[in-house]
Amino acid sequence: xxxxxxxxxxxxxxxxxxxxxxxxxxxxxxxxxxxxxxxxxxxxxxxxxxxxxxxxxxxxxxxxxxxxxxxxxxxxxxxxxxxxxxxxxxxxxxxxxxxxxxxxxxxxxxxxxxxxxxxxxxxxxxxxxxxxxxxxxxxxxxxxxxxxxxxxxxxxxxxxxxxxxxxxxxxxxxxxxxxxxxxxxxxxxxxxxxxxxxxxxxxxxxxxxxxxxxxxxxxxxxxxxxx
Amino acid sequence: xxxxxxxxxxxxxxxxxxxxxxxxxxxxxxxxxxxxxxxxxxxxxxxxxxxxxxxxxxxxxxxxxxxxxxxxxxxxxxxxxxxxxxxxxxxxxxxxxxxxxxxxxxxxxxxxxxxxxxxxxxxxxxxxxxxxxxxxxxxxxxxxxxxxxxxxxxxxxxxxxxxxxxxxxxxxxxxxxxxxxxxxxxxxxxxxxxxxxxxxxxxxxxxxxxxxxxxxxxxxxxxxxxxxxxxxxxxxxxxxxxxxxxxxxxxxxxxxxxxxxxxxxxxxxxxxxxxxxxxxxxxxxxxxxxxxxxxxxxxxxxxxxxxxxxxxxxxxxxxxxxxx
Numbered sequence: 001x002x003x004x005x006x007x008x009x010x011x012x013x014x015x016x017x018x019x020x021x022x023x024x025x026x027x028x029x030x031x032x033x034x035x036x037x038x039x040x041x042x043x044x045x046x047x048x049x050x051x052x053x054x055x056x057x058x059x060x061x062x063x064x065x066x067x068x069x070x071x072x073x074x075x076x077x078x079x080x081x082x083x084x085x086x087x088x089x090x091x092x093x094x095x096x097x098x099x100x101x102x103x104x105x106x107x108x109x110x111x112x113x114x115x116x117x118x119x120x121x122x123x124x125x126x127x128x129x130x131x132x133x134x135x136x137x138x139x140x141x142x143x144x145x146x147x148x149x150x151x152x153x154x155x156x157x158x159x160x161x162x163x164x165x166x167x168x169x170x171x172x173x174x175x176x177x178x179x180x181x182x183x184x185x186x187x188x189x190x191x192x193x194x195x196x197x198x199x200x201x202x203x204x205x206x207x208x209x210x211x212x213x214x215x216x217x218x219x220x221x222x223x224x225x226x227x
Numbered sequence: 228x229x230x231x232x233x234x235x236x237x238x239x240x241x242x243x244x245x246x247x248x249x250x251x252x253x254x255x256x257x258x259x260x261x262x263x264x265x266x267x268x269x270x271x272x273x274x275x276x277x278x279x280x281x282x283x284x285x286x287x288x289x290x291x292x293x294x295x296x297x298x299x300x301x302x303x304x305x306x307x308x309x310x311x312x313x314x315x316x317x318x319x320x321x322x323x324x325x326x327x328x329x330x331x332x333x334x335x336x337x338x339x340x341x342x343x344x345x346x347x348x349x350x351x352x353x354x355x356x357x358x359x360x361x362x363x364x365x366x367x368x369x370x371x372x373x374x375x376x377x378x379x380x381x382x383x384x385x386x387x388x389x390x391x392x393x394x395x396x397x398x399x400x401x402x403x404x405x406x407x408x409x410x411x412x413x414x415x416x417x418x419x420x421x422x423x424x425x426x427x428x429x430x431x432x433x434x435x436x437x438x439x440x441x442x443x444x445x446x447x448x449x450x451x452x453x454x455x456x457x458x459x460x461x462x463x464x465x466x467x468x469x470x471x472x473x474x475x476x477x478x479x480x481x482x483x484x485x486x487x488x489x490x491x492x493x494x495x496x497x498x499x500x501x502x503x504x505x506x507x508x509x510x511x512x513x514x515x516x517x518x519x520x521x522x523x524x525x526x527x528x529x530x531x532x533x534x535x536x537x538x539x540x541x542x543x544x545x546x547x548x549x550x551x
Binding site: 046049050053054055056057058059061062063065066151155158159162163164165175178182185186189192193196199200203204206207208211 | 503
């Protein structure tokens with residue numbers, strides 16, 4: 001029971017932080033690509049295409065395994081292989097194209113609008129235009145995406161942990177708990193059933209909430225997140 | 228008409244090759260260059276011996292410059308002499324052995340999810356707002372929110388082991404016994420299909436509702452067609468186009484790795500299970516091989532969908548930048 005709560009804490013933490021990471025990265029890349037166009041746009045779009053070409057679960061496994069095995073060294077910072085940071089990082093990166101593309105598309109359209117031209121005529125610099133004129137118009141998209149991203153991040157975390165490429169034992173998460181329960185399904189099925197129910201309840205409420213946000217803010221938004 | 232289409236296909240294939248190249252580069256970087264220790268040690272598995280590590284370093288050329296390493300890895304992959312250090316089995320052969328099973332799973336599931344999505348989506352749209360529609364919408368949302376592997380475990384445990392209606396996992400060759408083959412695949416098909424039924428039926432529902440408001444539907448009704456004919460011939464046909472596109476993309480994704488969890492839970496011994504086992508054992512040559520295999524199918528199906536779309540829908544501008 002205590003493990004269930006701690007597992008939930010990890011699952012939720014990873015889901016939320018990873019989704020926020022995706023939003024930050026996707027927003028940055030989308031804004032850059034959409035506003036600057038030219039070679040910046042080409043480079044970013046192409047990188048997104050490549051990432052997009054990977055099966056979500058396979059690149060998750062690939063990155064997760066490689067990092068869990070060796071840890072990650074970024075200059076002076078060293079992240080151990082069993083740290084929660086690794087699944088967070090992996091999931092955040094995987095979903096970036098799903099956000100960066102729609103943001104880029106919006107920015108491409110927004111930058112031609114009159115109010116942006118007016119801002120430019122007033123002598124605003126690009127950074128200021130992006131932050132004060134364009135960013136507020138993209139916020140809606142982010143708000144629509146966030147709950148769905150969290151839901152999908154939680155599901156992906158569970159799948160990766162189930163496969164052994166996510167949260168590394170002894171750290172609990174709902175995914176690892178289902179995986180442990182799977183080994184004892186005949187003698188103790190509740191070990192599998194209960195964490196799964198928690199997952200479904202969490203993800204379902206996020207999805208319903210996300211639907212509501214979308215209907216309220218932008219009913220025509222086209223969302224597609226691969227599972 | 229002929230030549231812009233051909234040019235489009237050629238350009239699409241070229242960009243496909245380019246993306247595949249980049250994917251291979253990325254896979255290589257992830258496994259061989261990512262900081263964090265000696266790749267030879269990682270490749271040798273969990274408990275490497277000194278001589279093993281030395282041999283691997285020699286064979287894969289980890290002391291050579293990076294581009295030579297990349298060339299070595301790709302040559303091993305393409306000529307099919309990549310060997311797992313864990314099982315001593317050839318990676319390409321293992322993938323080819325598992326592929327028919329993965330295809331059987333994916334094709335069956337794709338048929339199941341399309342059939343159910345059309346039936347449920349259409350029903351839901353016709354009854355829009357009624358209790359049955361709301362119930363189906365709620366069920367679809369639950370389906371989308373369920374972890375595939377969890378659903379699979381529960382189905383296989385309760386309907387398989389406990390109730391004994393279905394076999395408890397495993398795969399039977401089609402040629403050995405077609406009925407057993409079918410019986411063993413029913414649960415995996417549905418497990419894999421549930422998520423997509425949820426997604427597709429909801430898209431179809433909103434498409435159908437939107438299409439029913441079009442003028443030509445009113446015209447069709449006005450000229451005296453029965454409701455059934457209007458629905459099937461006019462509304463459904465036009466509502467299906469976006470779904471068919473999605474179908475191609477998702478099919479590629481399922482072949483390319485999305486089926487891993489289902490295969491694993493039902494021990495189907497397909498490519499996905501091979502991948503999962505390889506990860507469990509930190510068997511890197513196998514993981515590299517499987518990742519490339521998966522990316523290949525995804526990229527190919529993306530390209531096919533684009534080309535088919537351009538061929539079917541004359542409104543698509545062939546001159547523009549292709550959607551990748």
